[in-house]
Amino acid sequence: MNNTFNLVWLIPTLPLLGFLINGLGRKSLSKSASGLIGSAVVLGSFIISIMTFIQVKQGHTGVIHFFDFLRVSGLKVAFSFQIDQLSSLFLLIITGVGFLIHVYSTAYMHDEEGKDFAKYFAYLNLFVFSMLLLVMGGNFLILFVGWEGVGLCSYLLIGYWYENNNYTDAAKKAFVMNRIGDLGFLLALFWLISKTGSMEYSQVLNAASLAKLTTFDITGITLLMFVGATGKSAQIPLFTWLPDAMAGPTPVSALIHAATMVTAGIYLIARSNILFSSALITQQVITIIGLATAFLAASIALKQNDIKKILAYSTVSQLGFMFLALGTGNYVAAVFHVLTHAFFKALMFLGSGSVIHAMGGEQDIRNMGGLHKHMKVTSITFLIGCLAISGIPGFSGFFSKDEILAGAFGYNTIIYGVALFTALMTAFYMFRLYIITFTGKFRGTHDQEHHLHESPAAMTIPLIILAILSIIGGYIGIPEVLGGHHELAHYLSPIIPTAHHSLSHQTELMLMGLSTALVLGAITFAWIRFRNFKAEQSNGGLSSFLENKWYVDECYEWIIVRPIKKASSLFQHILENRIIDGSVNGVGKLVNYGSRQLRWLQSGQVGAYVLLMVLGMLLLFVIQFFVS
Amino acid sequence: MDIKAYITLSLVLFTIGIIGVLVRRNAIIIFLCVELMLNAVNLLLVAFSKMHALSPVAKASANFASDAQIFVFFIMVVAAAEVSVGLAIIVMMYRNVHTVDINFLNRLKN
Numbered sequence: 001m002n003n004t005f006n007l008v009w010l011i012p013t014l015p016l017l018g019f020l021i022n023g024l025g026r027k028s029l030s031k032s033a034s035g036l037i038g039s040a041v042v043l044g045s046f047i048i049s050i051m052t053f054i055q056v057k058q059g060h061t062g063v064i065h066f067f068d069f070l071r072v073s074g075l076k077v078a079f080s081f082q083i084d085q086l087s088s089l090f091l092l093i094i095t096g097v098g099f100l101i102h103v104y105s106t107a108y109m110h111d112e113e114g115k116d117f118a119k120y121f122a123y124l125n126l127f128v129f130s131m132l133l134l135v136m137g138g139n140f141l142i143l144f145v146g147w148e149g150v151g152l153c154s155y156l157l158i159g160y161w162y163e164n165n166n167y168t169d170a171a172k173k174a175f176v177m178n179r180i181g182d183l184g185f186l187l188a189l190f191w192l193i194s195k196t197g198s199m200e201y202s203q204v205l206n207a208a209s210l211a212k213l214t215t216f217d218i219t220g221i222t223l224l225m226f227v228g229a230t231g232k233s234a235q236i237p238l239f240t241w242l243p244d245a246m247a248g249p250t251p252v253s254a255l256i257h258a259a260t261m262v263t264a265g266i267y268l269i270a271r272s273n274i275l276f277s278s279a280l281i282t283q284q285v286i287t288i289i290g291l292a293t294a295f296l297a298a299s300i301a302l303k304q305n306d307i308k309k310i311l312a313y314s315t316v317s318q319l320g321f322m323f324l325a326l327g328t329g330n331y332v333a334a335v336f337h338v339l340t341h342a343f344f345k346a347l348m349f350l351g352s353g354s355v356i357h358a359m360g361g362e363q364d365i366r367n368m369g370g371l372h373k374h375m376k377v378t379s380i381t382f383l384i385g386c387l388a389i390s391g392i393p394g395f396s397g398f399f400s401k402d403e404i405l406a407g408a409f410g411y412n413t414i415i416y417g418v419a420l421f422t423a424l425m426t427a428f429y430m431f432r433l434y435i436i437t438f439t440g441k442f443r444g445t446h447d448q449e450h451h452l453h454e455s456p457a458a459m460t461i462p463l464i465i466l467a468i469l470s471i472i473g474g475y476i477g478i479p480e481v482l483g484g485h486h487e488l489a490h491y492l493s494p495i496i497p498t499a500h501h502s503l504s505h506q507t508e509l510m511l512m513g514l515s516t517a518l519v520l521g522a523i524t525f526a527w528i529r530f531r532n533f534k535a536e537q538s539n540g541g542l543s544s545f546l547e548n549k550w551y552v553d554e555c556y557e558w559i560i561v562r563p564i565k566k567a568s569s570l571f572q573h574i575l576e577n578r579i580i581d582g583s584v585n586g587v588g589k590l591v592n593y594g595s596r597q598l599r600w601l602q603s604g605q606v607g608a609y610v611l612l613m614v615l616g617m618l619l620l621f622v623i624q625f626f627v628s
Numbered sequence: 629m630d631i632k633a634y635i636t637l638s639l640v641l642f643t644i645g646i647i648g649v650l651v652r653r654n655a656i657i658i659f660l661c662v663e664l665m666l667n668a669v670n671l672l673l674v675a676f677s678k679m680h681a682l683s684p685v686a687k688a689s690a691n692f693a694s695d696a697q698i699f700v701f702f703i704m705v706v707a708a709a710e711v712s713v714g715l716a717i718i719v720m721m722y723r724n725v726h727t728v729d730i731n732f733l734n735r736l737k738n
Binding site: 603604605606607610611614 | 649650653658730731733734
């Protein structure tokens with residue numbers, strides 16, 4: 001074991017400890033105690049993560065082996081952590097943003113009862129633990145353990161308010177959809193083991209092991225892995241769970257369904273980029289799926305009225321952008337966008353939480369308006385988030401999104417066009433949300449207006465920190481064309497080979513100028529359109545099509561759910577009721593009937609018994625004399 | 629005497645016993661008939677033993693010829709013991725149900 005990393009085991013252990021304390025003591029801990037424990041353990045992990053990050057930055061990386069997790073006839077899977085550039089970066093995002101969200105939650109969830117409050121923090125800590133396991137694991141199996149763990153926590157937290165049936169349905173939907181993806185991932189793992197005989201990153205992800213695989217193997221494995229990623233990261237066709245997942249408490253949406261868990265698929269692909277780079281078909285599939293998801297989700301977000309739903313579709317759309325980057329081989333841009341997106345999307349979710357808190361649970365933006373005067377901090381930080389996601393120069397989103405767009409331009413002009421259009425839609429719907437919510441006149445009830453207030457410091461301080469990060473987060477990846485060095489690409493270069501840029505500096509500058517000008521245009525358009533917003537009726541046609549989310553859920557209902565239900569009821573009536581029940585009951589009836597008939601032999605008459613005995617003896621005689 | 633006479637006699641006795649057991653309902657009569665069957669077999673055993681004792685194989689052995697005769701005495705002793713048990717059961721039956729009709733004993737409960 002490397003001495004430099006002798007504290008690394010604490011990073012996931014601390015949240016696990018927090019989970020155990022909060023989970024087991026949820027009935028006896030006071031609210032402030034469980035909030036304190038929940039936040040403190042994540043803070044501890046964050047501090048160790050920073051120390052680890054500094055070590056990694058100095059060039060110390062390594063695999064820390066703890067014990068053998070599994071040893072089955074030739075296959076050995078170690079329980080080990082891999083600390084390198086990629087995982088240390090994700091550690092920072094998870095524990096850093098996670099800590100802020102824990103602090104925020106102490107205020108946001110304050111109306112909950114003591115034991116529910118502790119339960120919430122227990123789940124949240126368990127989530128952080130699983131997520132850390134996912135990114136730190138030194139092989140695919142540990143990653144898979146974390147992968148399932150975050151799925152479970154996501155389910156638990158979406159269904160946190162379990163009295164509400166719709167919420168538990170949403171939780172189940174998320175779980176089932178994730179399971180579909182997980183199956184793909186599991187198959188990919190089995191395929192990988194059968195071909196290479198190992199799951200350790202250090203043994204699988206190198207040229208020597210790649211040589212053992214045929215093109216067919218690589219394509220199959222990467223496609224199946226991508227199926228897993230579509231489940232976890234909400235891509236077509238498995239994206240519909242994410243908007244429903246907004247049933248959970250808002251900080252949960254910020255942590256799990258925006259900043260961390262949904263980026264697990266991107267982590268997986270970035271981690272195994274060496275496999276994906278040699279699977280051209282898979283890359284094309286990822287590009288198309290990513291682009292289609294980005295476009296579809298952005299178009300749906302245009303017409304939504306629930307503040308969290310807009311952000312949810314926006315998340316799906318941004319994840320689509322990340323997959324677009326992965327598909328075009330631009331892994332650094334994808335990881336970069338994960339980082340900046342974690343900042344600004346967490347910021348906006350927490351901001352929406354602050355709004356919902358002030359509005360007393362109201363989520364429909366048509367009933368809001370003019371909130372800027374009442375909650376300045378929330379409004380300004382939210383505006384920063386909007387500017388960042390729209391890609392205004394100077395904010396973090398600009399750098400990462402621009403890198404993705406530049407990569408797409410180098411790949412294919414049509415793809416670039418669609419991606420750019422999606423980016424414009426992003427700017428439009430985000431500012432639609434901002435303008436309707438924070439400017440103009442208040443449209444809610446009088447009681448709500450009276451109740452409006454800025455949120456407490458435990459909520460605004462994380463907002464401010466995240467807002468600052470949303471601004472400066474992009475400066476670690478300033479492209480060379482703007483006089484930077486792209487620190488992030490250099491940092492990640494041992495894991496992800498730097499993509500060679502084919503674009504000239506002029507083209508790149510031109511693309512930046514174009515996208516910036518168009519985004520500004522989109523924002524202006526949103527301002528003109530929604531400045532004097534009145535709750536309008538949907539005007540049919542395309543807009544109701546978008547409002548109903550492209551009828552994707554309805555399609556799934558018709559194509560998958562109904563036929564399965566039909567087939568099930570058919571099986572129930574014919575196979576179950578007739579054949580299986582019939583044979584089981586038939587055996588019972590037969591025995592019953594037979595017994596009834598045999599019963600007459602047991603008459604109780606001694607004479608009858610003796611007669612039978614004599615007849616039996618006679619029979620034996622007959623057999624003895626005539627048969628043998 | 630010819631062995632066939634013994635066989636016929638014991639067959640007749642045995643058949644009387646069987647028919648008695650089958651048709652009579654009085655427990656004591658049935659019991660007598662059972663004893664009759666037992667003794668029919670006993671008689672046959674003695675008869676065969678006597679017949680066998682005349683064979684040259686048996687003559688070579690000192691006590692071979694008398695084995696079955698001794699068996700029969702044992703069987704009679706055991707039968708006497710069995711009779712006492714059987715009669716005791718019939719007495720107990722009479723005490724409980726005040727009859728010795730076996731058709732009265734056709735149920736297990738009550």
